[in-house]
Structures are given as structure tokens and as C-alpha cells.
Amino acid sequence: MAKQTKEQLLKRQFLDPKNYPYGFSRSGDFSISESQALSRYGCLIAALVDGFLEPENDEDEGFLASARGEREPLTVAERAWCKYQKRINRPRMGSIYGSKSRGMSESDDMGEESDVEIELDD
Template identity: 55%
Template sequence: MATVNRELVMRKSFNDFKNYPYGFARSGDFSIRESDLLAKHGSLISALMSGELEPQNNEEQSLLQVARGEKAAESPIEKTWSKYQSRINRPKVGSMYGRSRYTDDAFESVPDLDDDIVVED
């Protein structure tokens, strides 16, 4: 059963629609070769990282060590996976103009000026 599961995982193309909704090739972050490597091997690496599959050979063991950050990347797929991890874990930029000047709390603390209006006859 594990070999069937491994074969299905290896045949499945890897996609990350959350971070790359239009695909790896159209993102501009990866070259064509790198996007092909991610699509081909990404499902296997993510299954190894999640513990669904156990590494069967030295290459898979090396991929797992690189994915965990225990070893420096050497092969093209290891370098591509490291690049992918660094891209999806980079800090998010909120705004190019900095923090918002106004918050909801700032509007709530302003006293009602309508109550202070006095009309004289």
C-alpha cells in the first residue's frame, strides 16, 4: 500500500494556489527549469516533510534534511526547494506608505461635536 501511495504522490503535480495562484512559471520568482522541478518533486518533498512518507534512499533523506534546514542545498531540486521556502516565508509588506495614520480607535475617541452646538434666538 505504501508503494501505491508513493507512486500517487510522485505522479501528482505540486501546486501552491495560496502563494502562487497563477502557478510557479508565471510568478516571476522562478525560472522555467525551477518551476518544472517544483511541479515534479514538490509533492514528494511536502509529503516527506509532513511525515506521510518515509525517505527510501539517500537522495530523499538529503531532500528532507535540506527542507528542515539541517543541511545546505547542493542539488538543483534542493536549491529550488530552499528558494521556494524562502519566498513563501518572507515577511509580508503591509503598505508601501507605512502604517495607517488613522485607526478605528482614533475615530471612536473623538467627542461628538453635535452635542455642543448651542442655537441662540
């Protein structure tokens, strides 16, 4: 993979279709300014945190320090990134009903090899 520059990362819009399939602004988790900052700076902050890009200036150092939890987020982009990380890494609630396969064997699933025969009267 070719190494990307800071300018290229700032031109890319940050998206997370797995956790936010309709976008950050439509999720209700972020304000308008936070969703805009996350879309604009998300690729850059992700590259800094993952080590794909070295910090070039104080702004990049600030992004990295707040993302690591070394200092409080000061800018809208830093606050949005920290909020985003808290949202996607929160513990998932378990179901009170358990999983589908918990009480059923594979043959009970009505799959390909089921012994259940259904007769239809004409």
C-alpha cells in the same frame, strides 16, 4: 486519509494557488528548471517534511536534510524547495495607511445599519 505512496506523490503536480495563483513558472521567482522541479517533486518533499512519508532512499534523505537546513541543497529540486520556502515565509510588509477599520467604527462602514440617508432629487 489513505496513505499515499512515493509513486502517487510524484504523479501529482504541486501547486500553490494561494501564493502563486498563476503558477511557479509565471511568477518570476523561479527559473524554468526550478519551476519544473518544484511542480514535479513538491508533493513528495512536502509529504517527507510533514512526516506523511518515510524516506526510502538517499534521494529522499537528501530532500529531507536540505529542507530541514541540515545541509546545503545540491539538486535543482532541493534548491527550488528551499527558495520556495523562503519566498512564502518571508515577512509581509505593513501598510503605511493602516487597516480599513482602524479609524472607523462598524457603523461608519456604510453597512446594513447605517444612519446615513441619501436623498435623490427627481
